[in-house]
Amino acid sequence: MKKPLHVVQFGLGPIGIETAKTVLEKSKHGDLKLVGAIDVDPAKVGKDLGEVLRINERLGIVVSDKAEEVFRTAKPDVVLHTTSSFLDRIYPQLEMCIKSGVHIVSSAEELFFPYDRHPKLSKDLDELAKKHNVAVLGTGVNPGFVMDTLALVATGVCTRVRAIRIERVVDASKRRFPLQRKIGAGLTVQEFEEKKKTGTFGHIGLRESLLFVAEGLNWKLEKVDETLQPMVAPSEVKTPYLTVQKGQVAGIHHSVSGGTNGTTKLSLDLKMYVGAGEPHDAVFVDGDPPIELIIRNGVFGDSATVAALVNAIPLTVSATPGLKTMKDLVVPRVFST
Amino acid sequence: MKKPLHVVQFGLGPIGIETAKTVLEKSKHGDLKLVGAIDVDPAKVGKDLGEVLRINERLGIVVSDKAEEVFRTAKPDVVLHTTSSFLDRIYPQLEMCIKSGVHIVSSAEELFFPYDRHPKLSKDLDELAKKHNVAVLGTGVNPGFVMDTLALVATGVCTRVRAIRIERVVDASKRRFPLQRKIGAGLTVQEFEEKKKTGTFGHIGLRESLLFVAEGLNWKLEKVDETLQPMVAPSEVKTPYLTVQKGQVAGIHHSVSGGTNGTTKLSLDLKMYVGAGEPHDAVFVDGDPPIELIIRNGVFGDSATVAALVNAIPLTVSATPGLKTMKDLVVPRVFST
Numbered sequence: 001m002k003k004p005l006h007v008v009q010f011g012l013g014p015i016g017i018e019t020a021k022t023v024l025e026k027s028k029h030g031d032l033k034l035v036g037a038i039d040v041d042p043a044k045v046g047k048d049l050g051e052v053l054r055i056n057e058r059l060g061i062v063v064s065d066k067a068e069e070v071f072r073t074a075k076p077d078v079v080l081h082t083t084s085s086f087l088d089r090i091y092p093q094l095e096m097c098i099k100s101g102v103h104i105v106s107s108a109e110e111l112f113f114p115y116d117r118h119p120k121l122s123k124d125l126d127e128l129a130k131k132h133n134v135a136v137l138g139t140g141v142n143p144g145f146v147m148d149t150l151a152l153v154a155t156g157v158c159t160r161v162r163a164i165r166i167e168r169v170v171d172a173s174k175r176r177f178p179l180q181r182k183i184g185a186g187l188t189v190q191e192f193e194e195k196k197k198t199g200t201f202g203h204i205g206l207r208e209s210l211l212f213v214a215e216g217l218n219w220k221l222e223k224v225d226e227t228l229q230p231m232v233a234p235s236e237v238k239t240p241y242l243t244v245q246k247g248q249v250a251g252i253h254h255s256v257s258g259g260t261n262g263t264t265k266l267s268l269d270l271k272m273y274v275g276a277g278e279p280h281d282a283v284f285v286d287g288d289p290p291i292e293l294i295i296r297n298g299v300f301g302d303s304a305t306v307a308a309l310v311n312a313i314p315l316t317v318s319a320t321p322g323l324k325t326m327k328d329l330v331v332p333r334v335f336s337t
Numbered sequence: 338m339k340k341p342l343h344v345v346q347f348g349l350g351p352i353g354i355e356t357a358k359t360v361l362e363k364s365k366h367g368d369l370k371l372v373g374a375i376d377v378d379p380a381k382v383g384k385d386l387g388e389v390l391r392i393n394e395r396l397g398i399v400v401s402d403k404a405e406e407v408f409r410t411a412k413p414d415v416v417l418h419t420t421s422s423f424l425d426r427i428y429p430q431l432e433m434c435i436k437s438g439v440h441i442v443s444s445a446e447e448l449f450f451p452y453d454r455h456p457k458l459s460k461d462l463d464e465l466a467k468k469h470n471v472a473v474l475g476t477g478v479n480p481g482f483v484m485d486t487l488a489l490v491a492t493g494v495c496t497r498v499r500a501i502r503i504e505r506v507v508d509a510s511k512r513r514f515p516l517q518r519k520i521g522a523g524l525t526v527q528e529f530e531e532k533k534k535t536g537t538f539g540h541i542g543l544r545e546s547l548l549f550v551a552e553g554l555n556w557k558l559e560k561v562d563e564t565l566q567p568m569v570a571p572s573e574v575k576t577p578y579l580t581v582q583k584g585q586v587a588g589i590h591h592s593v594s595g596g597t598n599g600t601t602k603l604s605l606d607l608k609m610y611v612g613a614g615e616p617h618d619a620v621f622v623d624g625d626p627p628i629e630l631i632i633r634n635g636v637f638g639d640s641a642t643v644a645a646l647v648n649a650i651p652l653t654v655s656a657t658p659g660l661k662t663m664k665d666l667v668v669p670r671v672f673s674t
Contacts, residue, residue, distance in 0.1 A: 022496050145494050149668060153490050156648055156669030157482050157641035159359050216670050287671070288644070289637035293630065300626035304494035307625070311493055327668050331486060332493030333553050334624070 005317060008036040008076040008102070010093065011083035012044055012063065014176060015107055017053055018306040019080045024055075026310065031336040036074035037063045067093065071100035078313055081106035085204045087118045091125075094136065098128050104136045105312045107305065109205030111138025112148075113212040113325055126323035135319040139312045139326055141304035142168065143205035143212070146281045146295070147268050149326045152216045158287035161217060165284040166209075166268045170298055171276040172251050177241040179301075183251040184230065185274045186242050192230040192249045202228045203254045203270055210256045210268050216327045219265060221258030229253045237275035250274050311335045342654060345373040345413040345439070347430065348420035349381055349400065351513060352444055354390055355643040356417045361392075363647065368673040373411035374400045404430065408437035415650055418443035422541045424455045428462075431473065435465050441473040442649045444642065446542030448475025449485075450549040450662055463660035472656040476649045476663055478641035479505065480542035480549070483618045483632070484605050486663045489553040495624035498554060502621045503546075503605045507635055508613040509588050514578040516638075520588040521567065522611045523579050529567040529586045539565045540591045540607055547593045547605050553664045556602060558595030566590045574612035587611050648672045 004027065009020040016039075026032040037049045044052050049061040064070050071079075079097050084090050087110040094111075097104050114122045129136045138144075147166045155161050172180050184192050184201070195201045207226060214221050233250040236243065244250050251273025259265045279298040285291035315329040326332070341364065346357040353376075363369040374386045381389050386398040401407050408416075416434050421427050424447040431448075434441050451459045466473045475481075484503045492498050509517050521529050521538070532538045544563060551558050570587040573580065581587050588610025596602045616635040622628035652666040663669070 025496070141494050149493075150490070152670045153487070153668055155671035156486075157478050157636050157644045158671045159362070159640060159644040159647065161671050218673060289640045291636065292633040294633065296629040296631065299494050299628065303496060303626045307494045307496040310496065327670065330667055331490060331553075331664050332668070333489040333664065334492035334495045334498050336555060 002030065004030050004033040005078055005313060006033050006035045006074070006076045007313070008038065008070055008074055008079045009034065010038045010067065010079045010081045010097070012037060012039040012041070012052055013082060014178065015305060016080070016082035018302070019082060019309050020049065021053055021055065022306050022310045023080065026336050029336050032313065034059070034061065035076050036070040037061050038065065038067050038070055039063055040065045067096055068100065071097070071102060076102055078103040078105060078317055080309055081108070082309070085109045087111055087114050087121055091121055094125060095128065098132050098134055098136065101132050101134060103134045103317050105309055105316050106136070106138045107140050107309055108138050109140070109143055109208060112140070112143035112205055113208040114138070114323070116207070116211050122323060129323055130321045133321045135316045135321055135324050137312055137316045137324045137326070137329070140308050141299055141301050143209045144308050144326060145304070145332075146299050147206070147270070148209040148212045149332065150281070150293070151213050151283045152327060154283045154285055154291045154293050155217065155287060158285060158289065158291065161285055161287035163265045163286040164213065167280070167282040168270045168298065169276050169279045170272040170301065171274070171279045172272050173237065173239045173274040174300075176302060180239060180241055180274060183272050184249045185239070185251055186244050187249040189230055189232060189249060196228055202252055203272065206254055206256045206268055206270060210258055210266060212325060212327065214258060214266055220260065221266065222260050224256060224258045226256045227254070231271060231273040233275060239274050244274055251276070307334070339367065341367050341370040342415055342650060343370050343372045343411070343413045344650070345375065345407055345411055345416045346371065347375045347404065347416045347418045347434070349374060349376040349378070349389055350419060351515065352642060353417070353419035355639070356419060356646050357386065358390055358392065359643050359647045360417065363673050366673050369650065371396070371398065372413050373407040374398050375402065375404050375407050376400055377402045404433055405437070408434070408439060413439055415440040415442060415654055417646055418445070419646070422446045424448055424451050424458055428458055431462060432465065435469050435471055435473065438469055438471060440471045440654050442646055442653050443473070443475045444477050444646055445475050446477070446480055446545060449477070449480035449542055450545040451475070451660070453544070453548050459660060466660055467658045470658045472653045472658055472661050474649055474653045474661045474663070474666070477645050478636055478638050480546045481645050481663060482641070483636050484543070484607070485546035485549045486669065487618070487630070488550050488620045489664060491620045491622055491628045491630050492554065492624065495622060495626065495628065498622055498624040500602045500623040501550065504617070504619040505607045505635060506613050506616045507609040507638065508611070508616045509609050510574065510576045510611045511637070513639060517576060517578055517611060520609050521586045522576070522588055523581050524586040526567055526569060526586060533565055539589055540609065543591055543593045543605055543607060547595055547603060549662060549664065551595060551603055557597065558603065559597050561593060561595045563593045564591070568608060568610035570612060576611050581611055588613070644671070
């Protein structure tokens with residue numbers, strides 16, 4: 001009989017709660033075993049994890065804010081890390097995991113392709129991970145799959161690729177409330193522009209997806225252009241959480257592109273707004289042969305992010321040590337169904 | 338500067354001629370170098386490869402029917418093997434490549450997932466490859482990508498998968514003549530049924546794709562059903578090579594499916610016929626979340642097969658030794674554009 005991989009859940013926000021539940025689900029088949037949970041929220045620390053997950057079952061796992069102690073006592077193989085999007089903030093957490101000899105699968109968007117924004121931290125992480133013989137991966141649905149890994153896979157049957165355009169249109173009406181708020185639904189256009197100036201607005205990871213695809217194709221992009229615009233509601237839109245008046249912001253239109261010799265070779269175009277018609281994911285490869293890949297209705301982000309993280313566990317654990325990206329791992333697939 | 342991978346082309350049929358040309362194209366970037374060519378056709382042996390490829394350029398590579406000698410003198414890193422679909426026929430060729438310490442990327446459909454049809458040969462190949470420290474892969478567009486690897490990738494963002502349906506509709510009017518003949522275009526229905534009885538008709542590799550996906554999902558299928566029917570032309574169809582009268586065979590409809598407890602969990606449905614409307618590739622995943630992935634117009638088979646083979650070179654060379662399938666390799670992508 002195979003030995004299940006032992007998992008610690010690090011971070012119990014909305015995504016972490018769902019990944020923990022999915023690990024419990026997979027435990028039934030003996031592939032995974034949840035052995036610890038870490039969070040700093042005083043409302044969660046000290047409680048049984050079952051209570052925090054609201055699953056009406058005591059799990060015998062007490063939520064702790066002492067990460068090192070959890071690693072020392074629970075001795076996990078891998079940590080599912082879901083605390084923040086930003087590498088400089090999570091670096092000490094990752095460092096602790098690595099020094100405890102634990103593989104990492106993280107939802108941190110910046111970790112999906114950290115080399116450009118954080119060259120020094122990337123190098124340090126890679127060296128530390130190699131020293132402690134573990135693999136470190138950042139993944140998810142976006143960044144992680146629909147606007148990057150899937151596009152790379154689509155080129156696998158091309159002899160030549162001249163340009164790629166990647167689109168994602170998400171109807172945010174169907175997503176959770178924090179996402180609707182994050183994309184500015186219900187703001188005035190002026191409020192949107194003010195928030196934009198803070199630099200912490202928009203989708204995190206789009207630039208990372210672009211650079212991941214470029215590196216996967218061995219393209220040296222000369223410059224990267226990035227734009228963020230509001231999607232304005234043409235008429236009133238109601239969601240279970242809020243109402244957007246006609247003329248108010250319904251969400252974001254975020255684009256990045258890069259090229260060589262003044263020609264755009266790679267562009268990623270993301271629209272996330274409430275009331276979006278015909279949501280979809282698409283990859284258009286101008287290549288030999290050309291590829292027009294569409295995912296009708298798009299990949300539903302909330303559950304797909306959870307899936308991408310849990311499915312990455314066996315791929316990461318069996319990878320060579322170091323800082324990895326999705327293109328360094330074997331072909332992704334659902335884990336244990 | 339990186340050292341290019343040295344390649345020998347083994348087999349100079351229609352596919353081999355195109356893979357050799359693509360390797361030459363990639364040589365311009367210094368990623369690959371063609372160092373030898375093997376074929377048994379007396380019309381090709383002894384000729385300069387440039388002449389056989391009809392590229393109006395002498396390459397200084399003489400086509401040889403002495404494989405062992407080519408390997409000994411050219412010392413390639415990898416062989417592009419395109420001689421036959423059937424593993425028992427090509428086994429001695431593969432054996433010779435392996436014993437010469439050469440990695441193999443082969444278009445042989447049965448090699449894509451050989452474990453079911455040829456358990457003994459698969460085991461022998463794997464052991465031999467490990468002994469000689471090389472990797473052996475069978476791939477292509479179908480089997481190899483559209484009806485198997487792509488489907489597996491699509492499940493990478495699902496927490497659970499209940500069933501998968503994979504479709505491919507190919508308009509054979511646009512494909513090369515041997516393919517049109519292979520699918521029976523222009524036969525009467527009776528002639529089709531006679532040819533079917535010989536057991537060497539239909540698409541090769543569909544069962545392999547099914548079993549590959551099942552293994553990738555860790556599904557144990559109880560039984561596999563396979564059907565092969567003619568697609569009958571509802572009206573006259575003309576291609577550059579032939580004319581199919583109304584009521585004659587336009588091509589094939591080939592299906593395989595498998596399941597558990599009397600329920601079909603996985604089905605692959607392939608229609609290849611002249612005059613097919615709305616050609617496409619599709620993967621429908623009944624999962625959480627559900628995925629409806631469509632490639633409009635379908636992946637064009639002739640060039641995509643060539644691409645899949647050449648793109649697999651770097652993935653195979655960097656794999657651990659042994660008999661591999663696409664799910665054991667890192668994420669596919671175009672090689673050197």
